[in-house]
Amino acid sequence: xxxxxxxxxxxAHEATALFEFRGGGVFEPLAALPAWCDxxxxxxxxxxxxxxxxxxxxxxxxxxAEEFWTSPAxxxxxxxxxxxxxxxxxxxxxxxxxxxxxxxxxxxxRSLSGAYQExxxxxxxxxxxxxxxxxxxxxxxxxxILLHCIIHDLSQPLTSMRSCxxxxxxxxEPEVAKFVMTGHRESQRQERMIRGILEAFSADLRGGESSxxxxxxxxxxxxxxxxxxxxxxxAFTQHGIQLILAPYWDFERGSRxxxxxxxxxxxxxxxxxxxxxxxxxGSTVKVGLEDGGPVxxxxxxxxxxxxxxxxxxxxxxxxxxxxxxHPGKAGLGLYFxxxxxxxxGGAIGAEDRAEGGSRFWFRLPRASQESAASLGPLGxxxxxxxxxxxxxxxxxxxxxxxxxxxxxxxxxxxxVEVLRARGHKxxxxxxxxxxxxxxxxxxxxxxxxxxxxxxxxxxxxxRAIRQKEKQAGAARVILIGLSGNASGEDERRAFExxxxxxxxxxxxxxxxxxxxxxxxAASRPEGAPGIAAPSEDLRTHITRxxxxxxxxxxxxxxxxxxxxxxxxxxxxxxxxxxxxxxxxSAAHALRGGFSLFDARQSSLAARNLETMGREHRFExxxxxxxxxxxDLNRLERxxxxxxxxxxxxxxxxxxxxxxxxx
Amino acid sequence: xxxxxxxxxxxxxGVKVDKKVVSVDREEVTLVLWDIHxxxxxxxxxxxxxxxxxxxxxxxxxxxxQTLEDALALEARVEESMGPIPWVLVLxxxxxxxxxxxxxxxxxxSERSREAVIRTSAKTGEGVEEAFxxxxxxxxxxxx
Numbered sequence: 001x002x003x004x005x006x007x008x009x010x011x012a013h014e015a016t017a018l019f020e021f022r023g024g025g026v027f028e029p030l031a032a033l034p035a036w037c038d039x040x041x042x043x044x045x046x047x048x049x050x051x052x053x054x055x056x057x058x059x060x061x062x063x064x065a066e067e068f069w070t071s072p073a074x075x076x077x078x079x080x081x082x083x084x085x086x087x088x089x090x091x092x093x094x095x096x097x098x099x100x101x102x103x104x105x106x107x108x109x110r111s112l113s114g115a116y117q118e119x120x121x122x123x124x125x126x127x128x129x130x131x132x133x134x135x136x137x138x139x140x141x142x143x144x145i146l147l148h149c150i151i152h153d154l155s156q157p158l159t160s161m162r163s164c165x166x167x168x169x170x171x172x173e174p175e176v177a178k179f180v181m182t183g184h185r186e187s188q189r190q191e192r193m194i195r196g197i198l199e200a201f202s203a204d205l206r207g208g209e210s211s212x213x214x215x216x217x218x219x220x221x222x223x224x225x226x227x228x229x230x231x232x233x234x235a236f237t238q239h240g241i242q243l244i245l246a247p248y249w250d251f252e253r254g255s256r257x258x259x260x261x262x263x264x265x266x267x268x269x270x271x272x273x274x275x276x277x278x279x280x281x282g283s284t285v286k287v288g289l290e291d292g293g294p295v296x297x298x299x300x301x302x303x304x305x306x307x308x309x310x311x312x313x314x315x316x317x318x319x320x321x322x323x324x325x326h327p328g329k330a331g332l333g334l335y336f337x338x339x340x341x342x343x344x345g346g347a348i349g350a351e352d353r354a355e356g357g358s359r360f361w362f363r364l365p366r367a368s369q370e371s372a373a374s375l376g377p378l379g380x381x382x383x384x385x386x387x388x389x390x391x392x393x394x395x396x397x398x399x400x401x402x403x404x405x406x407x408x409x410x411x412x413x414x415x416v417e418v419l420r421a422r423g424h425k426x427x428x429x430x431x432x433x434x435x436x437x438x439x440x441x442x443x444x445x446x447x448x449x450x451x452x453x454x455x456x457x458x459x460x461x462x463r464a465i466r467q468k469e470k471q472a473g474a475a476r477v478i479l480i481g482l483s484g485n486a487s488g489e490d491e492r493r494a495f496e497x498x499x500x501x502x503x504x505x506x507x508x509x510x511x512x513x514x515x516x517x518x519x520x521a522a523s524r525p526e527g528a529p530g531i532a533a534p535s536e537d538l539r540t541h542i543t544r545x546x547x548x549x550x551x552x553x554x555x556x557x558x559x560x561x562x563x564x565x566x567x568x569x570x571x572x573x574x575x576x577x578x579x580x581x582x583x584x585s586a587a588h589a590l591r592g593g594f595s596l597f598d599a600r601q602s603s604l605a606a607r608n609l610e611t612m613g614r615e616h617r618f619e620x621x622x623x624x625x626x627x628x629x630x631d632l633n634r635l636e637r638x639x640x641x642x643x644x645x646x647x648x649x650x651x652x653x654x655x656x657x658x659x660x661x662x
Numbered sequence: 663x664x665x666x667x668x669x670x671x672x673x674x675x676g677v678k679v680d681k682k683v684v685s686v687d688r689e690e691v692t693l694v695l696w697d698i699h700x701x702x703x704x705x706x707x708x709x710x711x712x713x714x715x716x717x718x719x720x721x722x723x724x725x726x727x728q729t730l731e732d733a734l735a736l737e738a739r740v741e742e743s744m745g746p747i748p749w750v751l752v753l754x755x756x757x758x759x760x761x762x763x764x765x766x767x768x769x770x771x772s773e774r775s776r777e778a779v780i781r782t783s784a785k786t787g788e789g790v791e792e793a794f795x796x797x798x799x800x801x802x803x804x805x806x
Contacts, residue, residue: 055679056679056694056696057677057679057696059714060710060711060713060714061710063713064710080676080677080708081675081676081677082676082677082678082679083676083677083678083679084679085679085680093675093676116675119675120673120675123673123675123704123705124673126704127673127702127704130702130703131726134726134728
């Protein structure tokens, strides 16, 4: 046997067979064939072979190869991978190429084994990762749905509870009223907690978007601290504890830090709940802020027993690491704080204070883009008085006919009762079709419809009514939606369907009144709706818009002052999360209140933000937001000066901000 | 064929050629099977693989709705390229029906050439033979 040429040796090493196409389906080996050719196709050395008869795959590919050889193009025609089995079941991964070589029509067939397995492993890993990713996304989706269902179910009874308390307040003796007020306050607190859970965990479930540090994710620490004190003051007062915001001076570089405002609120909330649990009656809890150059530190000082003396003090911020035998809930809150703060590049800790008690603090880096205008000077905040709901609602001068549609009987009856107590004429119906029938029959001024009803939901009702109005050329009825999940997306859908407002359940009756009655007030004959002449001062404008009804003006101002920070936060959140739909709906919702105040700059900024949201543009959104925020702060200061005693249970906000530092 | 109906998911690269003998109406038919990789972000199918094809099974994982949508899109391309040829839609994992994202009653019907929708289980073997039999019978009776 002659020695193998280097040519043959290389081909054998590469497990490659080399054939020349001779026409008529015949192929001749150009070199010694590798062993797999014989195992698979029983082709001996030097034999001509009809490859199409040996392999169905090659039969297919050779038609393509012959086309290539007929009209020679540069390069080669490749078959892609295929796998064949020999008679013993052994698999051969193969790859063929048709080429022109030294004027010959050449077919190379290569056995891939090692390379094939490597690539298969690579693909397997990639596809496994893809499947895992898909599974995770589905899990997240399921959890979000579950979360919304839970929130919806938890929220639903709160509306009824709140309305019951409100109705009771006007009918019970003062000594009983204080217990009713406590119930009312606690139902408010529960609502805030439910909303907080929804917002915080929805964001968590959406992934690590909040872990991004930078300008896109920033929160104003002063605002958050102030909100926290205002929110918790009633609970502290109830326990005989004074809650104050420590005095501080304007921070030269502003007070924006890396973080997401709702979650910074929650961190303050957790620290304050912790302080509330451990502080004795008669003591003072102080919330403070310190400028640390590139970072800002917030702290909560209490006068309680200090940190636990045992080893549990080292585990305060670990999961279920509640200190010692202190009363309280499982240690999830502080763990959440630690996780969140560290995700934003900050730190958190606790220490005993020399003068007694403990200090819980957290530190966050300053946001890379500071607000051009820092917040105005704020002074010491005395503990706010408990929030007191109005004991009776002022009956309206002009009763409206309102149709209330809700399939939940208790919710419906409560809304009906509340509106009747207000002096309106109310028709309650149990579903969307009945709402449409009532709309035709009684020609109401207002429809209040639950968004989620069987057969015909609130959105469908709204669309149908707007369609009917359009066809008949009739005036627009006021359409108010109710929803257990009044998210930005829900609001967007509601507005698209033609609703004028969407109230999340549970809602303050005053908010419902405001939604129903404000358009009526704004369209009184003395003042046409719209923006007044620029020369008109704010007081004159409001007087004109409210028909010189001072009580109405105070009520509307109070409603606006209580409401705009929430909407402003929603806009800030939407901008930082690049939530286009949320931005559009939040900016749209905020604009609703501007006509009363001639807030041209705010109106323009909000409109720009709404447009940005609708067009999914975020360039310049942060700057636009700051313009809006600054103008609204200016408006707020003017309104507080004009209306020192607004009519609203939410007026505690006015009190806490009215003390300026010298 | 094992890789098509293997309980354990195995990725396919290119084509795996196999043979299977199917008994239809007391007649034995030898099928040459081409197990072609599914289309996804990693691989696109070469339409040249389909040359000479007499019929095909489209195997879907109903626990992942996207696989049905991908399969139906592929079927449309095949129809456009090859004309009407028999095919059977195979809904695998019928042993895990509680996890299905696909409602088999609401699968868009193809008025053209789909022979059947068969539920199979790689785990129990349920439906696998029926899928091949239905396709084989359709191919034997197809005018194409």
